[in-house]
Protein backbone atom coordinates (compact mmCIF):
# COMPACT_ATOMS: atom_id res chain seq x y z
CA UNK A 287 0.00 0.00 0.00
CA UNK A 288 1.07 3.53 -0.70
CA UNK A 289 2.59 5.74 1.98
CA UNK A 290 0.96 9.12 2.60
CA UNK A 291 2.12 12.09 4.67
CA UNK A 292 0.98 15.39 6.15
CA UNK A 293 3.39 17.95 7.64
CA UNK A 294 2.35 20.00 10.68
CA UNK A 295 4.03 22.99 12.33
CA UNK A 296 3.49 21.30 15.69
CA UNK A 297 3.66 17.70 17.00
CA UNK A 298 0.52 15.58 16.58
CA UNK A 299 -0.01 12.03 17.88
CA UNK A 300 2.19 9.73 15.77
CA UNK A 301 4.19 12.45 14.02
CA UNK A 302 7.99 12.51 13.74
CA UNK A 303 10.06 15.73 13.78
CA UNK A 304 11.82 16.49 10.48
CA UNK A 305 13.62 19.63 9.24
CA UNK A 306 10.43 20.60 7.39
CA UNK A 307 8.12 20.14 10.40
CA UNK A 308 6.28 17.36 12.23
CA UNK A 309 5.52 14.68 9.66
CA UNK A 310 2.60 12.28 10.08
CA UNK A 311 2.88 9.29 7.73
CA UNK A 312 0.55 6.36 7.16
CA UNK A 313 0.17 3.56 4.65
CA UNK A 314 -3.09 2.69 2.96
CA UNK A 315 -6.25 4.76 3.33
CA UNK A 316 -7.00 6.62 6.59
CA UNK A 317 -10.56 7.19 7.78
CA UNK A 318 -11.99 10.60 8.76
CA UNK A 319 -15.17 10.24 10.81
CA UNK A 320 -17.90 12.90 10.61
CA UNK A 321 -18.67 14.23 14.08
CA UNK A 322 -21.95 16.09 13.85
CA UNK A 323 -22.73 18.79 16.36
CA UNK A 324 -26.43 18.96 17.15
CA UNK A 325 -26.88 22.76 17.25
CA UNK A 326 -29.50 23.15 19.95
CA UNK A 327 -27.55 21.15 22.54
CA UNK A 328 -24.32 23.19 22.32
CA UNK A 329 -25.60 26.74 22.09
CA UNK A 330 -25.30 27.20 25.87
CA UNK A 331 -22.06 25.19 25.91
CA UNK A 332 -23.46 22.91 28.60
CA UNK A 333 -22.83 19.17 28.82
CA UNK A 334 -26.14 18.41 27.21
CA UNK A 335 -27.25 15.31 25.34
CA UNK A 336 -25.59 16.53 22.12
CA UNK A 337 -22.12 16.96 23.61
CA UNK A 338 -22.18 13.64 25.48
CA UNK A 339 -23.53 11.88 22.41
CA UNK A 340 -20.77 13.42 20.27
CA UNK A 341 -18.11 12.34 22.81
CA UNK A 342 -19.54 8.83 22.90
CA UNK A 343 -19.43 8.73 19.11
CA UNK A 344 -15.82 9.98 19.15
CA UNK A 345 -14.84 7.25 21.63
CA UNK A 346 -16.50 4.56 19.53
CA UNK A 347 -14.75 5.76 16.38
CA UNK A 348 -11.35 6.06 18.06
CA UNK A 349 -11.72 2.61 19.60
CA UNK A 350 -12.53 1.21 16.15
CA UNK A 351 -9.33 2.66 14.70
CA UNK A 352 -10.70 5.79 13.02
CA UNK A 353 -7.71 8.13 12.65
CA UNK A 354 -9.30 11.58 12.12
CA UNK A 355 -12.48 13.27 13.38
CA UNK A 356 -14.03 16.05 11.30
CA UNK A 357 -15.98 18.51 13.42
CA UNK A 358 -18.40 20.81 11.62
CA UNK A 359 -20.75 23.47 13.00
CA UNK A 360 -22.44 24.46 9.74
CA UNK A 361 -24.18 22.12 7.35
CA UNK A 362 -22.98 22.50 3.77
CA UNK A 363 -25.61 20.31 2.19
CA UNK A 364 -27.17 21.71 -1.01
CA UNK A 365 -29.56 24.57 -0.21
CA UNK A 366 -28.15 25.06 3.31
CA UNK A 367 -28.50 28.58 4.69
CA UNK A 368 -25.25 30.16 5.95
CA UNK A 369 -24.57 30.27 9.71
CA UNK A 370 -22.68 33.16 11.36
CA UNK A 371 -19.28 32.67 13.01
CA UNK A 372 -20.55 33.14 16.55
CA UNK A 373 -23.21 30.45 16.15
CA UNK A 374 -20.75 28.10 14.48
CA UNK A 375 -18.21 28.64 17.25
CA UNK A 376 -20.82 28.08 19.95
CA UNK A 377 -21.39 24.66 18.40
CA UNK A 378 -17.83 23.48 17.84
CA UNK A 379 -15.80 25.03 20.68
CA UNK A 380 -17.34 22.99 23.54
CA UNK A 381 -16.87 19.76 21.56
CA UNK A 382 -13.23 20.47 20.65
CA UNK A 383 -12.47 21.40 24.28
CA UNK A 384 -14.23 18.27 25.54
CA UNK A 385 -12.26 16.13 23.06
CA UNK A 386 -8.98 17.79 24.09
CA UNK A 387 -9.84 17.19 27.78
CA UNK A 388 -11.04 13.63 27.14
CA UNK A 389 -7.57 12.18 26.55
CA UNK A 390 -8.85 10.79 23.23
CA UNK A 391 -6.28 12.85 21.33
CA UNK A 392 -3.46 11.13 23.17
CA UNK A 393 -4.69 7.91 21.61
CA UNK A 394 -3.53 9.15 18.22
CA UNK A 395 -6.73 10.85 17.08
CA UNK A 396 -6.27 13.84 14.76
CA UNK A 397 -8.92 16.58 14.89
CA UNK A 398 -10.14 18.40 11.79
CA UNK A 399 -12.35 21.51 11.81
CA UNK A 400 -14.73 21.68 8.89
CA UNK A 401 -15.33 25.40 8.33
CA UNK A 402 -15.29 28.08 5.63
CA UNK A 403 -14.55 30.88 8.12
CA UNK A 404 -11.01 31.93 9.08
CA UNK A 405 -12.26 33.19 12.45
CA UNK A 406 -13.76 29.81 13.29
CA UNK A 407 -10.65 27.97 12.09
CA UNK A 408 -8.36 30.18 14.21
CA UNK A 409 -10.42 29.62 17.34
CA UNK A 410 -10.78 25.88 16.70
CA UNK A 411 -7.01 25.50 16.19
CA UNK A 412 -6.42 27.38 19.45
CA UNK A 413 -8.89 25.04 21.19
CA UNK A 414 -7.06 21.92 19.98
CA UNK A 415 -7.94 21.15 16.35
CA UNK A 416 -4.98 20.00 14.21
CA UNK A 417 -6.09 20.62 10.62
CA UNK A 418 -8.58 22.71 8.69
CA UNK A 419 -11.08 21.28 6.23
CA UNK A 420 -12.30 24.20 4.09
CA UNK A 421 -14.87 23.28 1.46
CA UNK A 422 -14.17 26.57 -0.38
CA UNK A 423 -10.56 25.58 -1.06
CA UNK A 424 -9.24 28.39 1.18
CA UNK A 425 -10.60 31.06 -1.17
CA UNK A 426 -10.35 33.52 1.72
CA UNK A 427 -6.72 34.72 2.02
CA UNK A 428 -7.34 35.13 5.75
CA UNK A 429 -7.86 31.36 5.98
CA UNK A 430 -4.47 30.77 4.32
CA UNK A 431 -2.88 33.12 6.86
CA UNK A 432 -4.59 31.40 9.81
CA UNK A 433 -3.41 27.93 8.71
CA UNK A 434 0.10 29.15 7.91
CA UNK A 435 0.45 30.95 11.24
CA UNK A 436 -0.83 27.96 13.20
CA UNK A 437 1.24 25.51 11.12
CA UNK A 438 -1.94 23.59 10.35
CA UNK A 439 -2.38 21.53 7.17
CA UNK A 440 -5.50 22.22 5.13
CA UNK A 441 -7.86 20.19 3.01
CA UNK A 442 -8.39 22.07 -0.25
CA UNK A 443 -11.75 21.08 -1.71
CA UNK A 444 -13.38 22.02 -5.00
CA UNK A 445 -16.87 23.50 -4.94
CA UNK A 446 -18.61 25.19 -7.87
CA UNK A 447 -20.50 28.17 -6.42
CA UNK A 448 -21.83 27.93 -2.84
CA UNK A 449 -23.97 25.44 -0.91
CA UNK A 450 -27.17 27.44 -1.26
CA UNK A 451 -27.15 27.42 -5.05
CA UNK A 452 -24.44 25.02 -6.24
CA UNK A 453 -26.79 22.27 -7.39
CA UNK A 454 -28.98 24.48 -9.56
CA UNK A 455 -26.98 24.41 -12.79
CA UNK A 456 -23.60 22.64 -12.35
CA UNK A 457 -21.70 22.88 -15.65
CA UNK A 458 -18.19 21.92 -16.79
CA UNK A 459 -16.57 21.54 -20.22
CA UNK A 460 -14.24 18.85 -18.80
CA UNK A 461 -15.03 18.18 -15.14
CA UNK A 462 -11.83 16.21 -14.40
CA UNK A 463 -9.52 18.73 -16.06
CA UNK A 464 -11.27 21.70 -14.44
CA UNK A 465 -11.55 20.24 -10.93
CA UNK A 466 -8.05 18.70 -10.85
CA UNK A 467 -6.62 21.89 -12.34
CA UNK A 468 -8.34 24.02 -9.68
CA UNK A 469 -7.02 21.76 -6.91
CA UNK A 470 -3.44 21.83 -8.19
CA UNK A 471 -3.53 25.63 -8.58
CA UNK A 472 -5.06 26.16 -5.12
CA UNK A 473 -2.58 23.74 -3.54
CA UNK A 474 0.35 25.66 -5.01
CA UNK A 475 -1.10 29.00 -3.83
CA UNK A 476 -1.90 27.71 -0.35
CA UNK A 477 1.55 26.12 0.11
CA UNK A 478 3.16 29.33 -1.20
CA UNK A 479 1.13 31.12 1.48
CA UNK A 480 2.98 29.12 4.14
CA UNK A 481 0.49 26.33 4.88
CA UNK A 482 2.70 23.33 5.75
CA UNK A 483 0.84 20.71 3.66
CA UNK A 484 -2.47 20.04 1.95
CA UNK A 485 -4.99 17.35 1.15
CA UNK A 486 -6.88 17.63 -2.18
CA UNK A 487 -10.59 16.84 -2.40
CA UNK A 488 -12.69 16.98 -5.60
CA UNK A 489 -15.77 17.88 -3.55
CA UNK A 490 -18.24 15.15 -4.48
CA UNK A 491 -21.72 16.67 -4.52
CA UNK A 492 -20.54 20.29 -4.38
CA UNK A 493 -21.80 21.74 -7.64
CA UNK A 494 -21.79 18.48 -9.60
CA UNK A 495 -24.41 16.39 -11.40
CA UNK A 496 -24.52 12.60 -10.93
CA UNK A 497 -22.42 12.23 -14.08
CA UNK A 498 -19.84 14.72 -12.85
CA UNK A 499 -19.61 12.89 -9.50
CA UNK A 500 -19.19 9.46 -11.12
CA UNK A 501 -16.58 10.81 -13.55
CA UNK A 502 -14.62 12.39 -10.69
CA UNK A 503 -14.82 9.19 -8.64
CA UNK A 504 -13.47 7.21 -11.60
CA UNK A 505 -10.59 9.73 -11.86
CA UNK A 506 -9.45 9.52 -8.21
CA UNK A 507 -6.39 7.53 -9.34
CA UNK A 508 -5.30 10.36 -11.61
CA UNK A 509 -5.52 12.92 -8.79
CA UNK A 510 -3.92 10.51 -6.28
CA UNK A 511 -0.95 10.04 -8.64
CA UNK A 512 0.03 13.66 -7.87
CA UNK A 513 2.19 14.83 -4.99
CA UNK A 514 -0.59 15.59 -2.50
CA UNK A 515 -2.72 13.13 -0.52
CA UNK A 516 -6.32 12.92 -1.71
CA UNK A 517 -9.40 13.01 0.52
CA UNK A 518 -12.75 11.70 -0.76
CA UNK A 519 -16.03 12.48 1.00
CA UNK A 520 -19.18 11.00 -0.52
CA UNK A 521 -20.86 9.70 2.62
CA UNK A 522 -24.66 9.37 2.37
CA UNK A 523 -24.75 11.75 -0.61
CA UNK A 524 -27.58 11.97 -3.10
CA UNK A 525 -25.62 10.20 -5.84
CA UNK A 526 -26.14 6.97 -3.86
CA UNK A 527 -29.90 7.50 -4.12
CA UNK A 528 -29.63 8.14 -7.86
CA UNK A 529 -27.57 4.98 -8.37
CA UNK A 530 -29.15 2.58 -5.87
CA UNK A 531 -32.54 4.12 -5.09
CA UNK A 532 -32.06 4.97 -1.39
CA UNK A 533 -34.12 8.08 -0.61
CA UNK A 534 -33.22 8.26 3.10
CA UNK A 535 -29.68 9.65 3.72
CA UNK A 536 -29.24 7.60 6.92
CA UNK A 537 -29.83 4.40 4.90
CA UNK A 538 -26.97 5.05 2.48
CA UNK A 539 -24.01 3.69 4.53
CA UNK A 540 -23.61 0.49 2.44
CA UNK A 541 -23.37 2.57 -0.73
CA UNK A 542 -21.00 4.94 1.06
CA UNK A 543 -18.71 2.03 1.98
CA UNK A 544 -18.63 0.90 -1.66
CA UNK A 545 -17.81 4.41 -2.92
CA UNK A 546 -14.99 4.86 -0.43
CA UNK A 547 -13.54 1.37 -0.91
CA UNK A 548 -13.40 2.18 -4.62
CA UNK A 549 -11.61 5.46 -3.81
CA UNK A 550 -9.16 3.73 -1.47
CA UNK A 551 -8.34 1.20 -4.18
CA UNK A 552 -7.62 4.13 -6.52
CA UNK A 553 -5.08 5.50 -4.05
CA UNK A 554 -7.09 7.96 -1.92
CA UNK A 555 -5.14 8.73 1.26
CA UNK A 556 -8.22 9.44 3.35
CA UNK A 557 -11.99 8.97 3.16
CA UNK A 558 -14.61 10.98 5.07
CA UNK A 559 -17.69 9.11 6.29
CA UNK A 560 -20.39 9.03 8.93
CA UNK A 561 -20.05 5.21 9.15
CA UNK A 562 -16.35 5.55 9.94
CA UNK A 563 -15.91 2.53 12.23
CA UNK A 564 -17.52 0.34 9.58
CA UNK A 565 -15.13 1.78 6.98
CA UNK A 566 -12.10 0.84 9.09
CA UNK A 567 -13.40 -2.73 9.23
CA UNK A 568 -13.94 -2.86 5.45
CA UNK A 569 -10.46 -1.44 4.75
CA UNK A 570 -8.82 -3.99 7.07
CA UNK A 571 -10.48 -6.89 5.27
CA UNK A 572 -9.59 -5.34 1.91
CA UNK A 573 -5.95 -4.84 2.97
CA UNK A 574 -5.66 -8.43 4.17
CA UNK A 575 -7.02 -9.77 0.90
CA UNK A 576 -4.60 -7.56 -1.05
CA UNK A 577 -1.58 -8.89 0.87
CA UNK A 578 0.46 -11.31 -1.25
Ligand SMILES: Nc1nc2ncc(COP(=O)(O)OP(=O)(O)O)nc2c(=O)[nH]1
Nearest residue numbers: 320361362363419441443487490519520
Ligand atom coordinates in the same frame (compact mmCIF):
# COMPACT_ATOMS: atom_id res chain seq x y z
N1 LIG B 1 -13.39 17.79 2.64
C1 LIG B 1 -14.72 17.57 2.61
N2 LIG B 1 -15.52 18.13 3.55
C2 LIG B 1 -16.87 17.90 3.53
N3 LIG B 1 -17.65 18.48 4.47
C3 LIG B 1 -19.00 18.25 4.46
C4 LIG B 1 -19.56 17.44 3.48
C5 LIG B 1 -21.02 17.20 3.47
O1 LIG B 1 -21.59 18.03 4.42
P1 LIG B 1 -23.07 17.92 4.87
O2 LIG B 1 -23.90 17.55 3.69
O3 LIG B 1 -23.37 19.16 5.64
O4 LIG B 1 -23.22 16.73 5.83
P2 LIG B 1 -22.20 16.17 6.88
O5 LIG B 1 -21.41 17.33 7.40
O6 LIG B 1 -23.05 15.52 7.92
O7 LIG B 1 -21.38 15.19 6.09
N4 LIG B 1 -18.80 16.85 2.52
C6 LIG B 1 -17.45 17.07 2.54
C7 LIG B 1 -16.56 16.50 1.55
O8 LIG B 1 -17.00 15.78 0.63
N5 LIG B 1 -15.23 16.77 1.62
